[in-house]
Amino acid sequence: MAKILCTGGAGFIGSTCAKRLLKEGDDIVIIDNFNSYYDPARKEKNVAEINELAEELGRSVSLVRGDIRDKECLRSIFRENDIDAVISWAAMAGVRPSIEDPELYVDVNINGLMNILEVMREFDKHKLVFISSSSVYGNNEKVPFSEKDRVDHPISPYAATKKAGELLCHTYHKLFNMDIHCLRYFTVFGPRQRPDLAIHKFTKLMCENKPIPMFGDGTTSRDYTYVDDIVDGTVRSLRYVLSHSDVYDIFNLGGSHPISLKDMIYVIGEELGVDPIIQQLPMQPGDVKRTYSDYSHAREVLGYEPQISFKEGIHRFIEWYKGGC
Numbered sequence: 001m002a003k004i005l006c007t008g009g010a011g012f013i014g015s016t017c018a019k020r021l022l023k024e025g026d027d028i029v030i031i032d033n034f035n036s037y038y039d040p041a042r043k044e045k046n047v048a049e050i051n052e053l054a055e056e057l058g059r060s061v062s063l064v065r066g067d068i069r070d071k072e073c074l075r076s077i078f079r080e081n082d083i084d085a086v087i088s089w090a091a092m093a094g095v096r097p098s099i100e101d102p103e104l105y106v107d108v109n110i111n112g113l114m115n116i117l118e119v120m121r122e123f124d125k126h127k128l129v130f131i132s133s134s135s136v137y138g139n140n141e142k143v144p145f146s147e148k149d150r151v152d153h154p155i156s157p158y159a160a161t162k163k164a165g166e167l168l169c170h171t172y173h174k175l176f177n178m179d180i181h182c183l184r185y186f187t188v189f190g191p192r193q194r195p196d197l198a199i200h201k202f203t204k205l206m207c208e209n210k211p212i213p214m215f216g217d218g219t220t221s222r223d224y225t226y227v228d229d230i231v232d233g234t235v236r237s238l239r240y241v242l243s244h245s246d247v248y249d250i251f252n253l254g255g256s257h258p259i260s261l262k263d264m265i266y267v268i269g270e271e272l273g274v275d276p277i278i279q280q281l282p283m284q285p286g287d288v289k290r291t292y293s294d295y296s297h298a299r300e301v302l303g304y305e306p307q308i309s310f311k312e313g314i315h316r317f318i319e320w321y322k323g324g325c
């Protein structure tokens, strides 16, 4: 199989996908800086699970504790490993914190990606899956969101950096024949979810009988997508990029079933057997009103078809949460 560089492979989605790649017979190299955006102990736990699986399978994983902003570090990875493809998850990922510190988001998400593209070019490597986000759609009025819609009106620095990433990827495809897919993930949830994301945060608060801060009137909605479905779409994209040339494409990876904030809170409450105490607060700047994916392009080209319903996904998340995360 292939040797895949997973940037941000210690995080929520990267670590889940890294395990899937190992099971499919790929070799993986992870670069992650274990930053403290949330408790790095969670990332250590993710990596421990990856190592455990690798041992079970009789395989090895290389872990580089480094930063994608450090070009020399990236060079040393390519010098020491014959990398077939890169999946680029490493990023500052929160919408609201990007308003507090936009320069950090530009530095990691744009300059860090530039380093990856440049070092790939230096080492004559051509295959990249870049992880973008549904946030590039901003407050798109038309639903569901299609890759054909214009995405010129981001409403957070985070969204702007993801759009910039897609543009850089296109430029490197055109100039240096790189084969690239950009995947627009729609709110991902499931076991190992980041603790700063609403489902995880609300579950914790409900378990502690604390009020749930609900921003807005509860009618904002998100197209929640279960992490295994996202991983499936990502691996399909990787295989496509590895086996085709002259590729540049953008795909929505979503579930096409938006759930309102209020319903999300009630589904969690139901699963926990708790009556949620809701504290209504004003809408937060940077938050979009809704996300809703049209994933027909991913279905047609990649055969992507999400399998896990929101309720089932919440059930699985809470099982994981109750098991001590």
Ligand SMILES: NC(=O)c1ccc[n+]([C@@H]2O[C@H](COP(=O)([O-])OP(=O)(O)OC[C@H]3O[C@@H](n4cnc5c(N)ncnc54)[C@H](O)[C@@H]3O)[C@@H](O)[C@H]2O)c1
Pocket: 007, 008, 009, 010, 011, 012, 013, 014, 031, 032, 033, 034, 035, 037, 043, 066, 067, 068, 069, 088, 089, 090, 091, 092, 093, 108, 112, 131, 132, 133, 134, 184, 185, 186, 187, 188, 189, 194
């Ligand atoms: N979780 C979602 O709902 C969602 C939705 C859309 C897009 N995404 C994108 O998916 C990717 C993964 O998100 P996640 O939810 O798993 O987040 P995460 O924070 O758990 O994972 C990101 C990982 O990247 C690492 N990282 C950050 N900056 C780095 C740097 N400079 N050098 C090396 N490593 C660095 C972090 O330590 C972390 O382990 C991100 O690019 C994010 O923007 C996530």
